[in-house]
Amino acid sequence: MSDLGAGFGYLVKGQRWAFGHGRWFGFGLLPGLITLVVYAGALVGLGYGADDFVAWSTPFADDWSSPWSGLLRNTLVVLVFVLGLFLAVITFTAVTLLVGQPFYESLSEEVDRSEGGEVPESDLPLWQELWISARDSVRILVRVALYGVLLFALGFVPVLGQTVVPALGFCVSGYFLAEELTAVALQRRGLVLKDRLVLLRGRRMMVLGFGVPLALSFLVPFVAVFLMPGAVAGATLLVRDLTAAPAPAPEPYTLNKG
Secondary structure: OHHHHHHHHHHHHHHHHHHHOHHHHHHHHHHHHHHHHHHHHHHHHHHHHHHHHHHHHOHHHOOOOOOHHHHHHHHHHHHHHHHHHHHHHHHHHHHHHHHOHHHHHHHHHHHHHHHOOOOOOOOOOHHHHHHHHHHHHHHHHHHHHHHHHHHHHHOOOOOHHHHHHHHHHHHHHHHHHHHHHHHHHHHHOOOOHHHHHHHHHHOHHHHHHHHHHHHHHOOOOOHHHHHHHHHHHHHHHHHHHHOOOOOOOOOOOOOOOO
8 A cells, every 4th residue: 555655656756746847837738738639639529420320230129129229239339449458548648748749758857857866868879769658558548448448348347347347447548648748768778568568567566656646546537647747757656766776784793702
């Protein structure tokens, strides 16, 4: 439980850092605003098209008696839209980070600089960083999609689908959301995707404490845009903790008999 609280603490500290550095906060808003316009249009389209999609994909229900046909299709419409929101929360961060790679890398470096100590910098050209970010994001999204399909199927299970499954969905969203955000600082430290996942699994509760509240807040319209600069800052602070060298063990005390 302490790790959960610590993870949430890094989220709060990151937001505090961003709002306390107005120039960097404004700098970090730009990629999110661009991505928001695209995603808003996509979700509106999904909202209008979900009925037609469900009707097209369930022709077998055309001959069902009332109310079963409507009940099935209305349930599927809700599930399709929930799945769309689930994927939007994950992919929004991935796409925003890809669009804003130079912005967020500079912001992350500034957080490291303001906290003191080593400030890792990537020596890779921008095109290579973008390629690595895009490739790793696709790999993460494949994992998320597999979880999404499984959770979507479990959503049909009575009671379980309306209680446990949504909670698991937010945990999955929060975990991989944290992975995407910490990737900015971890890539600068030379960690590849495999090593990043191992590192995060070692402090899973802390990662969930950081990511799940953020995933929930991202469901509120426009909030994601304004929280992104602080989320990157908080993820950098979290990375500093995760990658901190452990303190050396004290030497055993020996009684000097001389």
